[in-house]
Amino acid sequence: MIVNLTPHPVRIYTADRPDGLDDLELGLVRVIDPEPTPARLAVLPLSTQYLEGIRVEVVEYLHTDHLPDPQEGTSLIVSLPVALALLPRRNDLLVPYSEVRSASGTVIGCRQLAQPV
Template identity: 65%
Template structure:
């Protein structure tokens, strides 16, 4: 069954430009002749400042990177998938700690 309507409780519309986890390339090293880029993650791009009483639904990667500093970031939890296995919703939201 691919129809969410029977159990749908709330729709959160996506932002036109969602927040992303920024990447800073540091250097390249070679392992067995394969280039491996050393990168630093953890700099959010496009994430609004904290606002009292407001939470933001973001990607798991972004929430995990910022969990020590941002308690207002939530992620989809307990995925709902259609018959093809595509995620079409979630049963809950979670706050990574």
């Protein structure tokens, strides 16, 4: 089972789906709707420093909000920042890969999913 923990539907298109078209249906293989609450990076403030008079907060991004524990047979689609922050601790995370873009350049889907390692 694949669960979408991004805040938007993930549209999977055929490998030969061209970019630059606004037709959301052309080459569409599957739509994976999002769960009600997306997984997000949680920020843990560690300290404050000053650099040339500018306040700089030292933060840690190795934690997430709303990410369930791994379950056998379940893969989770998350944003790339979430997946990268959890490497190599999680092997059940997938990200959209080989994006499909509309005529204006907006990402409307992907041709496949990837598992960051």
